[in-house]
Amino acid sequence: MSRRPLIAANWKMHGTLESVQAYLETLVRRVPVAGPEVVLCPPFTLLPAAVMIASGSEVAIGAQNCHWEDKGAFTGEVAPTMLADLGIHWVIVGHSERRQYFGESDQTAAARAQAAQRAGLEVIFCLGETLEQREAGETMAVLERQSAVLAGLDPSHLAIAYEPVWAIGTGRTATTMQAQEAHAALRRRLAGLFGTEAAAALRILYGGSVKPDNAAVQLAQPDVDGALVGGASLDLEGFCAIIHAAPGGRRGAEE
Ligand code: PGA
Numbered sequence: 001m002s003r004r005p006l007i008a009a010n011w012k013m014h015g016t017l018e019s020v021q022a023y024l025e026t027l028v029r030r031v032p033v034a035g036p037e038v039v040l041c042p043p044f045t046l047l048p049a050a051v052m053i054a055s056g057s058e059v060a061i062g063a064q065n066c067h068w069e070d071k072g073a074f075t076g077e078v079a080p081t082m083l084a085d086l087g088i089h090w091v092i093v094g095h096s097e098r099r100q101y102f103g104e105s106d107q108t109a110a111a112r113a114q115a116a117q118r119a120g121l122e123v124i125f126c127l128g129e130t131l132e133q134r135e136a137g138e139t140m141a142v143l144e145r146q147s148a149v150l151a152g153l154d155p156s157h158l159a160i161a162y163e164p165v166w167a168i169g170t171g172r173t174a175t176t177m178q179a180q181e182a183h184a185a186l187r188r189r190l191a192g193l194f195g196t197e198a199a200a201a202l203r204i205l206y207g208g209s210v211k212p213d214n215a216a217v218q219l220a221q222p223d224v225d226g227a228l229v230g231g232a233s234l235d236l237e238g239f240c241a242i243i244h245a246a247p248g249g250r251r252g253a254e255e
Contacts, residue, residue, distance in 0.1 A: 005036035005246040006203050006226035009233030020046045023236050028057035036246040039090050051087040062090030068111035080119035091116045095126045096165045110149035124159045131166035147189050155198040161228040167208025179206045183223035212241035219246050
């Protein structure tokens with residue numbers, strides 16, 4: 001089963017109107033046609049401009065979070081229907097920084113993901129173990145627990161991002177063996193939840209200090225179907241190099 005690689009940029013809380021304009025105007029020209037799928041997830045404030053600039057291009061725009069209700073008294077939150085209304089196609093859910101700093105749980109992440117899919121959005125659902133959990137030999141148990149809530153989702157509008165917490169923003173990446181082992185375990189788990197065929201079609205991205213110099217080896221692993229890139233995606237050249245490192249990433253690319 002060949003899965004089209006998915007390379008997503010997570011800008012986190014970075015970027016200005018000026019920077020997103022300059023970045024995207026170049027990115028849309030440099031993304032290879034029929035290469036990997038490319039998604040840019042800037043902060044909420046930059047989404048309208050990003051959607052406008054990327055319109056009609058190979059680059060899709062995603063948000064970094066959404067609420068689990070379509071409307072209501074939830075000050076400061078953004079509904080998935082609002083994102084869909086804006087022309088957003090993707091949303092990241094359950095990122096470890098949301099889990100770590102904003103009280104995100106497996107259950108709230110699942111509720112957000114379900115609401116996002118109801119609104120017609122594609123979901124990148126993040127999971128991954130902490131260093132403490134890895135050292136205690138609990139990695140597989142943690143992934144099993146975190147992925148249990150995926151059962152209520154539609155696998156055809158879902159990508160999973162395996163992001164070991166100890167590798168995010170630390171410059172420390174999982175070895176290709178660690179990544180492949182976790183991805184293969186996740187795919188077996190997904191087969192249990194959704195059936196073998198759906199699991200074989202589901203993309204599992206690796207995230208955690210993906211850089212131009214380590215992207216190619218990670219993306220060459222049989223169960224690594226793309227990358228969720230934080231820090232390195234802020235630099236356009238770096239992000240383009242990561243796109244080009246994906247299988248098919250150079251096809252027709254404008255240098
Ligand atoms: P990083 O972040 O690439 O800066 O480690 C990845 C992520 O948090 O999605």
